[in-house]
Amino acid sequence: MTPPAGAGVAEPKSAARTTPATSVEVDSVTIRFAGDSGDGMQLAGTQFTNTSALFGNDIATFPDFPAEIRAPAGTLAGVSGFQVHFSSREVHTPGDVLDALVVMNPAALKTNLKDLKDGGVLIVNSDAFEDNDLKKAKYTVNPLEDGSLKGYKVVRVPVTKLTRESVKESGLTSPRDQDRCKNFFALGLVYWMFERPLDTTLKWIKDKFGKKPEHLPVLEANTRALKAGYNYGDTVEVMPVHYKVAKAPIEPGTYRKITGNEALALGLVAAAHAAGKTLVYSGYPITPASSVLEQLADMKRHGVKTLQAEDEIAACGVAIGASFGGAIGVTGTSGPGICLKSEAIGLAIMTELPLVILDIQRGGPSTGLPTKTEQADLLQAMFGRNGESPAAILAPQSPADCFDIAYEAVRIATRFMCPVFVLSDGYLANGSEPWKLPDVSKLAKIEITHPTEPNSDGTQFHENGDGTKGKYLPYKRDEYLSRPWAIPGTPGLEHRLGGIEKQDTTGNINYEPANHEHMIHTRWKKIENIAHVIPELAVHGPADAELLLIGWGGTYGSIRAACERAQKQGKKVAWAHLRHLNPMPKNTEAVLKRYKQVLVPELNSGQLCWLLRARYLVPAEGLNKVQGRPFLVSEIEAAIAEKLK
């Protein structure tokens, strides 16, 4: 075996391996790093992901961290995990069951073991299984000694001891600091196990810790720990085998790894660039949406203005005020924040101003499960306001798709002068996948015009003249019923907007019964007109399929993977995924009515299913899971088998 770059430096070695490890070719591996929140598992997982992506695998990741920032060390509540699925084929999910699990303490073992497949590789830091550690994880007997792990390939590694040993000449002296390098030791071992080069991570360590002299011991220690972990695998015969996962056939292009929230931020900024506009983003810190605000706050040179508002309502008000002023106004939050913004969103609907609202959904109701995923805000986005107040709703289907959906949301909001919800979720927000950088010239145009002249010819209400000539009519509508967007500062177009019901065309306050009904219908019809500018719903499956699976949002990967497996087995199943939820694509009804059975997998109690049944009178049935976790592919596969048996 060729040693990886940088792995040849002398390290304390144990007895040399007498027989070379066997190498096994596999096409796909799912591995999870799990440990205490302070063990650096997110970092180890991210590094492993980057290395695998650069190596050429297709990847999907899923972090799982506790809501507590620093739960007591070693407890079950403090366990943090990072899962990576890497493959020589196309992947759509972070993987159902684990082929390999790395656990840094008993608590991590206890909370994660159930996901490891029978016969899977279990790498354990055996130094962390003292009585006290076991007690914190509520083990009464040591699982390493009671035979309960006999169904797995257990690799016991004294990670703590070996890490301390490897870094003792690094300049890091306190055992506490030395122990913080454990994640790199474990990562080095995993790199060996999967024949991954070390150079990406070595470079990362150098970039991160090489800039300040006081950090040099950390650089040295982490470098040594990583290499020591690698060499441990190479020289000690505890690892029976290592695995090769070949490159995936990936479409040529330039790639980066991207999370859903990163993609949302980039999509918004790209849309603002395309429109030649300032992006004003206002948010209030809330999990799992905060990282969008954090990223945009650091993009000022792209014409982005951010404001961390005093509350959720203020954040929405700032975005709407910015839209009134002619900027791209965006606010982002999670479910509880949407509740607070509802009244302001109603104002944007009433005044017909563009607004993009990001809802990174999490488990509800109330505070619910802040760090877990759920798709339970669809009906809130659809109906959660006073009066009849329609808004457009979009949902990204993967982390990378968040870019396209954010861009699309700006396009629709400005074309139709309306609020647009983007329903992402915790799974998409924190999950990542490779993203092919878009060809800038091929992005959809976002053309925005602001009137500079009065738009009344004086015959709006009467062909013989109505006295409005030379005036600006803020609610004079175009072919899609959208209204013009005159912005403050434009001479001669001074006008007033407000939340009180208004006369169509003029915008004057108007309480007449027939006018109100007309306006209610007009606002609905305008949103429905969005269907004219969105693509039709694509269906994937055989022409004679009997069962249709239709989903929305972050369940895309699981639904697609399950259907593709079922189709390979010859099952008569087709699938479709909605990215536009209000309005839905024009052909949605026709698609639904083509199948004998319609199954709607959702991470809620049946919200899309409810909408489809109500709107199209189809006997759709739900496949529902509300556990704060994504679907396993196998769960959907089983449901397909059940329906078609």
Place this chain on the structure above:
Amino acid sequence: MAATALPTLTAKDLTTDQEVRWCPGCGDYSILAQMKKALSTVGVPKEKMAFVSGIGCSSRFPYYMNTYGFHTIHGRAPTFATGLRLAQPDLQIWLVTGDGDGLSIGGNHLMHVLRRNVDIKILLFNNEIYGLTKGQYSPTSRMGTKTKTSPQGSMEQPARPLTVALAAEATFVARTIDVDVQHLTGILQKAAAHKGTAFVEIYQNCKIFNDGVFEYATDKSVKADNLLYLEHGKPMIFGKDRTKGIRLNGLRPEVVQVGKDCGVDDLLIHDETTEDPTLATLLSRMVGPDFPEVVGVYRSVRKPCYEELLQKAADAEIAKKGKGTMADLFKAEDIWTVS
């Protein structure tokens, strides 16, 4: 020398075709009239002005000004005005609110817009009552005020708008009175000239639900003894015969007879540019009958606005890394190419 002609406006230019719907005798009429008068002199074209409001009687104001206007939702006007400011750096933005809108449902936003010093001129019409909802006590209603929801009299300590504003680091703080038209116009002009958040409390009579609550400050026969008009650089003197003054005794202001208790030199001299808001805060807490209530400009200091600091940060970023383009948007630490 070429002089740039300032735009001149008349009150008529600023009048819309909408029927004004306040109750006859409402103090809002006077404020509307003085606003038009004041704005006709500030040299800003009407398309460069915007009025933003929340909900309440006062919040109908934008419909009657022929400028850009946004009648928003209850209490939240500061947030919309802030967003508008971020989008439009050179608009003159006015925010009209009331005691319920600004200090009750919108108290949180008021505090934060002031602390950020966003360039917005806030007018709080204080009538100490909820008028649009037909007469419930408000956060500024005095203890004992009998209303439909306080039949035994209000049991709550009233909020002091100017004390609140000063505590929130407001950079311009003033008080005036609806019917003191000359003073009102002057204060509006000064607020218009201020860079940063200006906060003006206007005593405003509600003819229907709280008539006469400010009579002590508007009745010509008594008001001189009940009001102290602040003048920058001048001693704090008041009273019908201008014989009373305000002196500081330790940390407490006291009313003194000039010429009897002390000389003019012992009186407080008003300095609206004082950085420290402590003295202004003491003045904001003076209420009758023991003290005159203080009108005029309490504080006017120049501090950076949120939007200025934001622009400065953006300029610095651009100077360092160049203006962001679509192409460099997608760059990241780790990029790889598949061929």
